[in-house]
Amino acid sequence: MERLFQLGVYPLIMLSASGVLIYGIQSGFNQYLIVLPVISFFGMLILLLERWMPYEIDWVKGKNDWNLDLTYYIINYGIKLVAQFLFLWIAGTFTLAAWFPTHLPFWVQVLIALTIIDFFLFFVHWQSHQNEFLWKLHAIHHSSERLYFLNGEKRHALHQILEGTPGIFICLLIGTPQPVVVTALAILGINMFMQHTNLNYKAGILKKFFCVAELHRWHHRADYRDAQVNYGAWLTIWDHIFATAYDHPGMQQQLGPIGIAEERNFPNSYWKQFLYPFSKKVRQKAKTLFDQDVNID
Structure with a gap:
């Protein structure tokens, strides 16, 4: 029964959440009266499940990070809301292309938009491990020393904008309806919960196609060189195309510490982390990877 639950919980959560979102928004209900309750419900459900069947018991206790991660979530969700309202304003003000296949079923449109957004999330994420300044922004996400559902959205506000803007902008340019992008x-937000959750689930064959916790935990290994794999947010296809996919039977037992090994003194307040990419003084206190002349190639 436990094995059945482990294999079934990921598709059950993703299909049920997606089904409610697609049906509700397609039916014309207020987007945010659908989205906010669904995200809140599934967030709390995943929180309870990961406490009941944790991958790592030590992560359940927390590391005095709940308030910080919740702050990130609220601020970054606010950035998403601003982006959605800007999307509506631009689409209503300017004449844009009408290339998006709006004649297709709503759920197919959602999958197309999600794939476009997902590619650019992957690409910016991948480049954030190659470029020094982008890494300084992205390091905030890797600074967590435990993984659980909430810290999937832990990222610098500027990095949130840089990651999300390209895909959403392309959707805007080709005439994607705003409700499709919102859905x-x-x-994607629900999948980010499941990608970072401390719930000990198994994705089975689905991990060949979707970016699940079994794959993504390895990306958070404290050893920087080991973490240069599994960048995807939703689909694994981009990692396979760009040869950054990694899946090994020993991953489950060999994970080890997560975080940034070179920066165990990483600042633990929102504002110090906000200043981290721009302040050499803050980075020196954290023992910055790049300031120690570590080769990132």
Whole structure:
């Protein structure tokens, strides 16, 4: 029964959340009266499940990070809301292309928009491990020393904008309806919960196609060189195309510490982390990877 639960919980959560979001928004209900309750419900459900069947018991206790991660979530969700309202304003003000296949079923449109957004999330994420300044922004996400559902959205506000803007902008340019983008972002948000959760689930064959916790935990290994794999947010196809996919039977037992090994003194307040990419003094206190002349190639 436990094995059945482990294999079934990921598709059950993703299909049920996606189904409610797609049906509700397609039916014309207020987007945010659908999205906010669905995200809140599934967030709390995943929180309870990961306490009941944790991958790592030590992560359940927390590391005095709940308030910080919740702050990140609220601020970054606010950035998403601003982006959605800007999307509506631009689409209503300017004449844009009408290339998006709006004649297709709503759920197919959502999958198309989600795939577009997902590619650019992957690409910016991948480049954030190659470029020094982008890494300084992205390091905030890697600074967590435990993984659980909430810290999937832990990222610098500027990095949030840099990651999300390209895909959403392309959707805007080709004439994607705003409700389609809202639905796609909400589904992606649920997958981010499941990608970072401390719930000990198994994705089985689905991990060949979707970016699940079994794969993504390895990306958070404290050893920087080991973490240069599994960048995807939703689909694994981009990692396979760009040869950054990694899946090994020993991953489950060999995870080890997560975080940033070179920066165990990483600042633990929102504002110090906000200043981290721009302040050499803050980075020196954290023993910055790049300031120690470590080769990132």
